[in-house]
Amino acid sequence: MKVIIPTALRKHTDGQNHLSVTATTVEDALKQVVTAHPELRSSLFDDRDQLVSFVNVFVNDRNIRDLENEATPLTESDEILLVPAIAGG
DSSP states (O other): OEEEGGGGGGTTTTOSEEOOOOSHHHHHHHHHHHHHHHGGGHHBBBBBOBBBBEEEETTTTEGGGGGTTGGBOOOOOOOEEEEEEEETO
């Protein structure tokens, strides 16, 4: 599946706008992303390895908070979009 990286976070992925992962849950996918690009960890997770509240994660245009959060199951055709909140709108 594809994980879309927003412009604000691409500095941590060598400019890549998406990453390909194989995962069964959102949690697995995000862990693969930060393993491949450790610089992203502080932008996505807090000190307790919990997803930070100011980053919204969407699977096929649905916020995971409306699904099963990080336990949301994935299929190979799913697309994950990371949307960090930006101060000032």
